[in-house]
Structures are given as structure tokens and as C-alpha cells.
Amino acid sequence: MTGTDQLRDAREAFVVGRWADACRDFEAVGQPLGHEDLHRLAMARYLIGQEEGSVDTWTRAFHLAREQDDLARAARSGFWIGFVLLNRGDLPGGNGWIARVQRLLGDTSGGELHGGHVDYLVALRTIFQGDAERAHTSFREAAQIGARTGDRDLETLARLGEGRALIRLGRRDEGVACLDEAIVAVGSGEVSPVVVGDSYCTAIDGCHELFDVDRTTQWTEELSRWCEHHPDLVAFRGQCLLHRAEVLALRGSWPDALSEVDRALQRHARPAGQLAVGAAHYQQGELHRLRGEAEAAEAAYEQARRKGRQPQPGLALLRLAEGKVAEAAAAIRRALAESGDATMRSRLLPAAVEVLVAAGDLDAARDAARDLEATAAGYRSRLLDAETAHARGRIQLATDEPEAALSSLRQALERWHALDVPHQAARVHLLLGQASHAIGDEHGARSEWAAAREIFTELGASADLDRLRELAAEGREDRDTHGLSDRQLEVLQHLAERHSNREIADKLVISHRTVERHVSDIFTKLDVTSRAAAVAYAYEHDLV
Numbered sequence: 001m002t003g004t005d006q007l008r009d010a011r012e013a014f015v016v017g018r019w020a021d022a023c024r025d026f027e028a029v030g031q032p033l034g035h036e037d038l039h040r041l042a043m044a045r046y047l048i049g050q051e052e053g054s055v056d057t058w059t060r061a062f063h064l065a066r067e068q069d070d071l072a073r074a075a076r077s078g079f080w081i082g083f084v085l086l087n088r089g090d091l092p093g094g095n096g097w098i099a100r101v102q103r104l105l106g107d108t109s110g111g112e113l114h115g116g117h118v119d120y121l122v123a124l125r126t127i128f129q130g131d132a133e134r135a136h137t138s139f140r141e142a143a144q145i146g147a148r149t150g151d152r153d154l155e156t157l158a159r160l161g162e163g164r165a166l167i168r169l170g171r172r173d174e175g176v177a178c179l180d181e182a183i184v185a186v187g188s189g190e191v192s193p194v195v196v197g198d199s200y201c202t203a204i205d206g207c208h209e210l211f212d213v214d215r216t217t218q219w220t221e222e223l224s225r226w227c228e229h230h231p232d233l234v235a236f237r238g239q240c241l242l243h244r245a246e247v248l249a250l251r252g253s254w255p256d257a258l259s260e261v262d263r264a265l266q267r268h269a270r271p272a273g274q275l276a277v278g279a280a281h282y283q284q285g286e287l288h289r290l291r292g293e294a295e296a297a298e299a300a301y302e303q304a305r306r307k308g309r310q311p312q313p314g315l316a317l318l319r320l321a322e323g324k325v326a327e328a329a330a331a332i333r334r335a336l337a338e339s340g341d342a343t344m345r346s347r348l349l350p351a352a353v354e355v356l357v358a359a360g361d362l363d364a365a366r367d368a369a370r371d372l373e374a375t376a377a378g379y380r381s382r383l384l385d386a387e388t389a390h391a392r393g394r395i396q397l398a399t400d401e402p403e404a405a406l407s408s409l410r411q412a413l414e415r416w417h418a419l420d421v422p423h424q425a426a427r428v429h430l431l432l433g434q435a436s437h438a439i440g441d442e443h444g445a446r447s448e449w450a451a452a453r454e455i456f457t458e459l460g461a462s463a464d465l466d467r468l469r470e471l472a473a474e475g476r477e478d479r480d481t482h483g484l485s486d487r488q489l490e491v492l493q494h495l496a497e498r499h500s501n502r503e504i505a506d507k508l509v510i511s512h513r514t515v516e517r518h519v520s521d522i523f524t525k526l527d528v529t530s531r532a533a534a535v536a537y538a539y540e541h542d543l544v
Contacts, residue, residue, distance in 0.1 A: 046084065
């Protein structure tokens with residue numbers, strides 16, 4: 001194959017998204033590449049995860065354009081180098097290339113477009129430094145220049161930056177409008193592949209700040225489809241997998257979420273991805289905690305801490321599940337004291353209410369609930385609205401206001417169901433059962449606990465099932481047990497949760513043969529002949 005043929009194949013592979021093939025073919029061309037082909041090679045290398053190689057290639061393109069006195073192309077290469085360096089946290093390197101491009105454009109009339117590229121890089125650097133006001137001004141100017149000159153990449157990146165800056169300035173509606181506008185351009189195929197991936201990740205991160213579950217879910221699904229359509233893709237795939245894991249966890253698909261977290265950790269296993277690694281380990285810890293896998297959760301939270309992600313509120317909730325209430329309360333109080341912004345604090349407050357109620361510090365729990373309610377009013381987030389009603393109901397139950405708690409918890413349940421968040425809905429059912437029991441509505445309590453048990457069993461939420469068994473046992477103290485012993489009632493509860501005899505033996509720390517004997521005795525006492533019939537009898541007669 002001639003160099004011309006390889007060059008043609010490389011360009012075609014780049015256009016159709018076969019970026020690994022494009023890299024191979026460009027590298028095999030037996031002649032120096034021109035600036036445009038170097039630009040394609042650099043972008044392809046970035047997309048397949050060769051970040052250093054992409055910077056080296058764009059640097060070659062920069063010097064070639066300088067030699068050819070093509071300052072516009074040199075500025076474009078400098079822009080992409082600065083983009084890569086700033087986004088990976090290399091502020092000195094990014095600063096250096098901003099200065100280099102500014103000096104380049106100062107030597108000649110670089111044109112409005114490339115001035116817009118500099119505005120964007122300055123804005124990116126500024127927002128990373130925490131100055132959202134100045135960043136917003138530069139992002140807006142860059143977006144306007146992109147729109148006037150027809151550069152959709154620049155306009156889209158800058159519009160997203162403008163949206164993130166507005167959100168941080170408290171102008172949430174304007175910020176979300178910018179994100180929506182940018183994603184329209186991405187979805188219609190108007191931008192380059194690097195901009196597609198960066199745009200989705202930036203927009204999803206912005207939605208996280210706003211607790212916007214609907215947009216997060218929609219855009220995560222779109223990003224996932226785009227990633228799967230490009231098997232060569234490495235850049236953005238780690239972020240995509242982590243976002244997908246978070247959505248799956250929220251929806252109750254915990255095994256799938258754990259699988260996606262594991263894949264995300266493999267993608268992020270490099271020094272430049274340490275913060276992302278920390279976030280992935282934290283999500284891993286959350287999933288293990290929810291499944292009752294305390295040791296695995298502890299290890300994952302520690303890995304998150306080592307990578308710069310504080311393991312709260314998950315670690316405090318783990319301590320609470322372990323019965324270490326004072327330790328959990330101390331941990332959540334410290335996390336609240338150290339929280340640096342409203343978004344971070346808002347992620348701690350629901351757990352703070354739960355932990356502080358358990359610790360008996362109702363005044364502090366009320367303060368946390370009020371903070372949560374005030375935040376929810378400002379964000380207008382359906383998720384925060386659900387958390388607020390949930391927290392309010394929990395406190396009302398703890399302060400002997402069961403009727404008020406029932407009203408608040410019904411609101412919370414409706415909101416969690418509307419958001420399709422089954423675990424939180426089940427936890428509300430558990431509290432509703434407690435409130436119903438407190439007012440003497442035993443049938444209502446049993447119904448709520450049965451609903452909670454069904455969801456917890458489906459999810460594999462063993463820690464929650466343990467708590468439910470405790471509550472159900474308390475509620476059965478004065479009821480007919482139909483001749484079953486306490487141990488047989490425990491076994492019957494496990495049968496209702498679809499556990500095998502071997503699983504029951506492991507959970508109760510008894511022998512498999514002992515479980516078989518208990519099951520046989522249960523059948524005899526209840527006059528049934530199968531596990532299904534025993535469970536049906538148990539539900540009918542309020543034994544589980």
C-alpha cells in the first residue's frame with residue numbers, strides 16, 4: 001500500500017470513528033504529515049487514551065504551522081494543548097500555553113476566532129481557580145465569538161462553561177438553559193468527537209450540582225450510547241461508566257452498578273485520574289454498604305479517602321448500621337463542619353438527619369432538616385424535595401408526632417416513586433410502618449413493612465432487612481405466633497425473603513441440618529407442605 005493510500009484510509013477511519021485504525025494508518029504513512037493530518041492524529045490519540053501522545057502531536061502541529069507562518073493553525077493547536085492540560089489539572093502547563101498563544105496572536109492579527117479560543121482557555125483556568133464571576137464573562141465572550149464565526153466546537157464548549165459558571169453564581173435557570181442549548185448541538189452532530197465527550201461529562205457534572213436526576217439520567221444514557229458506538233474510545237469512557245453506575249445505583253440495579261464501577265476503575269487507573277478514582281471507590285463503598293457487605297464497604301471508603309475523596313456520608317451511615325451511633329454522629333458532625341459549599345453540604349444533610357436522630361440529638365437533627373429544606377427551596381430539585389419530606393417525617397416520628405409523620409412520609413413516598421428510586425421508597429415504607437404502629441394501626445404497619453420487605457429483598461438490601469426484622473419482632477410481641485419459637489420465626493422471615501437453607505444457615509450461624517429441622521417443624525406447626533405455602537400463611541397471619 002502506498003503512502004497516499006494509507007493517508008486516504010487514515011482520514012476515512014478518523015471520519016467514521018475508527019480512531020485506533022486512524023492512528024495506525026497515520027503513523028504508517030511514509031512521509032511527513034501536514035498540519036490538518038497532524039490535528040486528526042492528535043485528536044484520535046486523545047480519544048483512544050494516548051493523552052501524552054496527543055499533546056506531543058499537537059505540539060508538532062504547532063511548530064509546523066509556525067514554520068509555515070500559519071499563525072491561525074498554530075493558535076488552534078495551542079488551544080487544544082491548553083485544553084488537555086487544564087482539564088487534567090496541569091495548571092502550570094496550561095498557563096504556559098495560554099501565554100504562548102496570547103503572545104503568538106499579539107505578534108499579528110490572529111483574528112477574532114482565535115481570540116475566542118484564548119478567552120475560553122482563560123475562562124477554563126479561572127473557573128478551576130474558583131472565580132466563577134470572571135470565568136462567566138470570558139466564557140460568554142468566547143461563546144459569542146464562536147457563534148459569530150461559525151465555530152461550533154468553540155461555541156458549544158464555551159456555552160457549557162458559561163452554564164456551569166452561572167450555576168455556581170446561583171443563576172440556575174440561566175445556567176441550565178446554557179447546558180440544554182449546548183447539548184442540542186452535541187446531539188445533532190454539529191461538533192467534533194472530543195467536544196461531544198467533554199460536553200456530556202461537563203453537562204452531567206453540572207446536573208449533579210443541581211441534583212437534577214432527570215437530565216442526569218437522560219444525558220448519561222446518551223453518553224453511554226455514544227461510547228458504546230465507538231469501541232476504540234478510552235477518553236470519557238471512565239467518566240461515562242461512573243455516571244452510569246450512579247444512575248443504576250439510584251434505580252436499584254446494584255449488581256450492574258458495581259460492574260460499571262469496576263470497569264470505571266480500570267479506565268481511570270492512571271495518575272491523572274486520581275480524583276475520578278476516588279469518586280469510583282466511594283460509589284463502590286456505597287453499593288457494598290447498601291448490600292450489607294460491611295468489610296468491602298470499609299475497604300472501598302478507605303481507598304476513596306486515599307485518592308482524595310472524603311468517604312462521607314457513606315462511612316457515617318456504615319457506622320450507624322454497625323451500631324456505632326456515637327462514632328457515626330461524630331463523623332457526620334465533622335463532615336458538616338468541613339463542608340465547603342452548598343452542594344457538598346446538601347449531600348450530607350439527609351444522612352445527618354438520620355444519624356443525629358439515632359443519636360438522640362433532635363435539636364441538631366432539626367437544624368439539619370431546616371438547612372435541607374432551605375436548600376431544596378433554592379434548587380427546585382425533585383430529589384431534594386423527596387429528601388426533605390423524608391427527613392421531616394423521620395424527625396416527626398422521633399418526636400412522637402406519628403400523625404404528622406404519616407403525612408410527611410406519604411409525600412416522600414410519592415416523590416421517591418415518581419423518581420423511580422426504590423431503595424429510598426422502601427425506607428419510607430419502613431418508617432410508615434413505625435408511624436402506623438405508633439398510632440395503633442397494626443394492619444397498616446404490617447402492610448407497610450411487607451412492602452418494604454419485598455423491595456429490600458428484590459434489591460438485596462440485607463442491612464435494611466435486618467432492621468426490618470427487629471421492627472417486625474417488636475410489633476409481634478403481643479400477637480399469636482401460632483406455636484412457632486423465636487428461632488422458627490426468624491427462619492420463616494428468611495423463607496419470606498427467598499433465602500435458601502444454606503443462606504439461612506450462614507446468616508443465623510447455625511448448621512444446614514438445623515435449618516432443615518426448623519423448616520420441617522414450621523411446616524408441621526402451620527399445617528403446610530411447601531415453602532410457598534408457609535410464606536403465604538405467614539403473610540396472612542402476620543408472622544413476618
